[in-house]
Amino acid sequence: MKRKWFGRMLVLLAVLCMALPVNMSFAAAEVEELHFLIPGGAGGGWDGTARGVGKALLDSGLLGQASFENMSGGGGGKALNHLISTAKRQQGTMLVNSTPIIIRSLTGVFPQSFRDLTPISSVIADYAALVVAKDSKYQTLDQILADFKKDPRSVKIAGGSVRGSMDHLVPAMIIKGAGGDPLKLVYIPYDAGGKAMAGLLSGDTQVLSTGFGEALGLANQDMVRILAVTSDERLSQAPDVPTVKESGIDVTFANWRGFFGAPGLPEAKAQAYRALLKKMYDTPEWVDIRNKRGWQDLYKPGAEFTAFLEDQEKAIGGMMRELGFIQ
Amino acid sequence: MAREKVGALVMLLFSMAYGLLALKIPLSFLAQNEFFTSRTMPYALAVLGVLIALLILVFPTTDPEGKRSLREETHGMDWKTAILLVGGMIVYGLTMKWIGFIISSILFLLVGFYILGERRIKRMLLASIPWVVMLWFIMSSLLGVYIAPGELFYMLGGL
Amino acid sequence: MWDGMINGMLTGISTTMIPTNIGMVLIGCFRGSLIGMLPGLGPITAVALMIPVTYGLEPTTGMVLLSGVDYGAIFGGSTSSILINAPGEAATVATALDGYPLARQGYPGKALAIAAYASFSGGTISVIMLMFFAPMLANVATSFQSADYFALMILGLTAVSAFAGRGGVLKALLMVVLGLMLATVGTDQTSGVQRFTFGSLELLDGIEFLLLAMATFALTEALSIVLKRDESSDSLKPKMIGFKSLKVTKKEFKKIAPTIGRSSLLGFFVGVLPGAGATLGSFMAYGMERNLASPEDREKFGKGSLLGLAAPEAGNNAASSGSFVPLLCLGIPGSGTTAVMLGALIAYGIEPGPRMFIESPEVFWGVIMSMYLGNVFLLILNLPLIPYFARLLAIPRNLMVPMILFFSLMGVYLITFNDFDILMMVFFCLAAMALRLMNYPMAPLLLGFILGGLMEDNLRRALMIYDESISFMWERPLTLGINLATLFILFFPILRSFIASKRRNSVRFD
Incomplete structure (x- = not known):
């Protein structure tokens, strides 16, 4: 009899433990809702960036609600495909990415490149x-x-x-x-x-x-x-x-991490997201997360971002050609 | 023919096909003067596979279990149900994207129960809906994992 | 040195024994073991998903919670391996080899209980090791080079004889080769070229171990129940003998005790190595125990042997604690889970490494002491739940089979969210079914698959480092030592029969 009671208590405890809340903020926000698309699994570098940025935005009240979708596969190509093919309904989505997107489109791992997306902004660099x-x-x-x-x-x-x-x-x-x-x-x-x-x-x-x-x-x-x-x-x-x-060697290199929107994202929305990220840099919540993780700020919005990516593509492409990775 | 030998024959063919495919592995420019390239291991494995398969074919089968022929082994097996279930899994994999996790999972379970001869509707519903909803709830609400809704709903929603 | 250690332990005890931290151990362990019990979802997912919760906590409290989730998930992972042959996560695949047969023979309660005792002992023994030898072991972690890892993988391959049934060494070897072949699918980790991907994006990242294990074990088993019209009392329901009983006799305890001890030590050392991991630890423990077992006991391996169940369970839990050595003492993550935890530590502003003892002793010792407490909690919490889990097996067959299929498919899908994975699982399930019908064993395939990638990558690295000469196989003392151990294991059975025959002869002459 006693044993049964103990068992039931355990089941109850289990339910309580699972129900440990994930907190949400309800203050008036700059942007109501954002969906972060992460091309790798939970716990990776992309995941850490998206969730870190998301957390700073949520905690500082700049963003009302955030959801995080992990979609791994194809070295990130799976998520890229998904965003492009469902672009119409992905207006509230930001895809996190980094330098490898350039390398992988150069080697032809996936046919698309950053040009098929709407560049929002780079956020950090390592x-x-x-x-x-x-x-x-x-x-x-x-x-x-x-x-x-x-x-x-x-x-x-x-x-x-x-x-x-x-x-x-x-x-x-x-x-x-x-x-x-x-x-x-x-x-x-x-x-x-x-x-x-x-x-x-x-x-x-x-x-x-x-x-x-x-x-x-x-x-x-x-x-x-x-x-x-x-x-x-x-x-x-x-x-x-x-x-x-x-x-005396003229080499600089930054592994950027940044966000992209779906292709055809209305300019007004893209601008709103850029403004949102810009505001984030001054919040204490962001400063805290950035310092703890050892990140460097790197804010290059819109056209500036594209130009930066093209430069990097040129530098990387040249080296890869020399090493024979691309013809 | 003993079923183990049939298996060895299949593996022999598979190893040969694998070896042929290995010939097509691209070699990077840097690997040209290397002695262990991306192809080395696959080649070695293909050779090993062929050798072991041949040895099994040549030596007498010692395991009495393995001596039986495939026909004896599979005699009286319930192929119809198994094939239907496999079909169900394939359909499940194909519909997941379109009608979403919850609906496709419940349908898969209901169809699975039906294939296996269960006909009591109440029991079928009780054994499917609570499990699926519970798993969905644990993942999406408690662990904060995003589960995308089906594509079909976006289409119907006119977006 | 001892002074510092005792002080450290006292610090650890005093930081762990405050109600919040005890509460966190409890919550962490419970949440971890519940997530671990869901097929597929393992410690990486469990820990990664807990990260947001820990942001608001004190460093020690947060780390105690995360580590609780980690070993809790490994602890709970054995449940679905044993009950439905669907591994809870990669490290508990080996548990299914003997745990599932034992459950089917009518002892699900006993199988779960033994898994729990073995997990508890493995966890506890390794925490004690961690307490006394962590700094020394950090040196072990940094003394293994690529050449040594390669030798270690070859040593791991000798475990294959453990999976070979009667007269089946060649068959087992063939399956190892098949596993090695499957491991070459995807992007070559050395040169970056694609192998056997047929130009498909889906195969670029290779085949997931868990996917293969689920397809070859759980799906195939469920289908074979259908195919064979296995209606033993119209259900998966095992014969009702001691159905819910957790009883393990004293004699059985005595028998598995040395196995647990050895497996814990081996698992712990494998866990300490940054390039190995808990999955390898459990397989190696299983292989070692079978090689050491007496001929009668060896016959039972794969058919519900208590030794074969206790070994991987003690091994994987010990290995998961072992992976804390490089994390805490060197700041190097050896596994996906510890990489996530390293991120959390850094987010707290703590830099793990040799100086962590001095700079944040409360975190270091707090985590270690909490692991001790956590293992006790896990045992106390899990044992009373076993009868409830065992009862799941009483669900009639026509409901159970679709549910096994569903949970196995979901175990993979809910991690990758890639619907192609479901189709890939069906494909591997069919291939495995065919091989099974032809009497080929599946476990060696998985062994080959885990070792395959590691073996090739480390060999190629070693060759590059030694300018394409294989002299490292005997030049490095550590590599040589491991190679000698491999040779010993290969020739041990011959040696033993030789000694046995000698002894028999001498008895005759007496």
């Missing part, structure tokens, strides 16, 4: 960085490049994604900028940034090409050293880390 283990013999980027020029096989550079991805293209651009032959670069691909970092710490590889944000935490713990970052100027989180430009 710069690329070259990282070594704390007891590495390398102290500066120049030493690595010097060794590379002597014997390209002696400097192997690891990264958290396949050949021809950002992690590969950035060191290739740097080597080319320094007058080396990027075709001679031995790039060691890992299937995730974390695993590539573990490879660096285990001595599997000597140099790692990764996102600045991903390396910052470990650099602060004195486990790794960041030798160079691909931003225009030194970053406030790590003022001691020189930029690639300072070594």
Whole structure:
């Protein structure tokens, strides 16, 4: 008898636990409702960006309601297809994306490109960085490049994604900028940034090409050293880390993350979304989230965004052509 | 023919087809002077598959279970129901996008029950609607996962 | 060192033992195990979906909640594996190998109870390891290079003999090869070219392990019940012996205790490695136990063996705790779940790494101590629910079969929201059904599939690093050690029969 009672209480407890509320705000908002389309699964980089931005907008009362739809598949191509084919009813939808959309349309993974969408704005950037283990013999980027020029096989550079991805293209651009032959670069691909970092710490590889944000935490713990970052100027989180430009190599690279609307989105709506994102930057809620995650603001709305994307496409496309990834 | 041998024959053909397809894997420019390329592993697997399948074909079957022929094994099996169920799953997969999660799931369950001979309407409804609605509720309301409604409703809504 | 540790534990106890945190452990474990019980939905989804809730909480409280959800989901994942052969998540696929047969033989309650005890022990043992050796183990995590991972995957492949029935080594090997073949579908993780995708966007990301496991285990099993007109008392309902009974005899406890101990240790170490994971941990534990079992016990593997059920359950829970070592001590995520948790930690402004002991001891020790508490809670909460779950099996066959199909398909669909996945599952289900009718085992296929990608990627990385020479196989002491272990396992059965025959001879001469 007693046992039955206990069981029932447990079922009740279960229901209560599941019902832990997800809070909603009801203040008067700038935009009533937005739907975020995320081309990858819960927990990934795209997911974190969309949910982070969504949360800042909700908490600051700028946005009334938000929903988040994860649609993984085809390296992001599935969600892109979906947004384009159902464009008419997707006027309240923002698709989150980042630099890989450019790479994947260049290699023809999916036939569409950012030109088939309505650019809203870029929101944040993560710069690329070259990282070594704390007891590495390398102290500066120049030493690595010097060794590379002597014997390209002696400097192997690891990264958290396949050949021809950002992690590969950035060191290739740097080597080319320094007058080396990027075709001679031995790039060691890992299937995730974390695993590539573990490879660096285990001595599997000597140099790692990764996102600045991903390396910052470990650099602060004195486990790794960041030798160079691909931003225009030194970053406030790590003022001691020189930029690639300072070594006399004209390479800058930002992995942007931003939002797109459906094709044919009325200009008024697109403008409203751009204004909404612009307002977000000044809210304490955003500053809090951005600082905690180590993001850099990068606001380039509308036409500015398109121009930026075209520039990046040119730079990446040139490198990919040189490495033989596209004809 | 022992059913294990039939399986080995099928796998032999499959491995050969796999090996032929592996010939068509594109090689990137950078991989040209590498010795382990994207094709190396598939080639090795195709060869292994062919070899093992041949060994199974050549050696006598030791497992008495595996000695029976396919016909003996499948004798008296309820193919009709199974095929109907598989058909149901395919239709379910195809309708999901159009009529949405809730309706297609309830229909799939009802049709499934019917195929398996259940005819008590009340029981069928009780065993389908609450489960589907509960799963939908847990996902969409409690976990905050967005489940898209069916396309058909957008079309009917004239959007 | 010991001083610091004791202080740390006291800090941990004092931060965990406040009502909010105890409450969070309770909520986390319960929510996790309920989500874990739904087929398909595993710890990654469970943890990722909890992130928004934790934003408003204190760092320790939030992390306690998230880790509770994580190991709770692994704990609960075994339920659907055992009851309907539909793995709750990837790490509990191996649980179905013996758990489901045991349930079908009429002991669903007992099977669930053993899974719960094994999970509890695996979790507890690994928390103790975590408490004492976490910093040291961090060194283990960073001593494995690509070459060692490759050797480890080969070692993992030796588990295949564990899945081979009588005279079936060749058949099992053929299925491993098929699994390896399926693993090559999709984007090549090294060169980025597409393999066997037939130009389709759907196959670009490869085949999902869970999808394959659901299709080959749950769907195939449900169809075969229909095909064979299996109407044992008109339902899936097992014979009513000890239907809801959780009773495990003392003798059985004694028997599974060493298995649980060994599997927990192995699982924990595999979990510590950033490139391995809980799924591999559970399969390796299963393989090891079968290799170590006495010939009579070995016969029972795959047919409802208690050892075969306890091993993967202890292994996967230990591995999931083990993955906290690289997360907390190095700030490196070794799995999808810990990657999400790393994001949460950073969002709290805490940087995990060697200095976390000093800078945020309350979070570090709080999480560890809460895991201890959480494991106790999970056991107490889950045992009384078992009879209710076991009763699910009493649903008549004509209602049960469509429901199994529905929950299996949904387990995959509700993660990817890709309707093509449903069709792909039907395809694999049909192929698996055909192989099953021809008497080929499915478990080695899954083993080959998990190991396939890791094996190829690590081999190719090692080759690039060593300038295309395979000298790493013997030059690195660690790699050499693992390779020797592989050889030992391969020749162990021969050695054992040799020793046995010798002993028999000597007895005769006495």
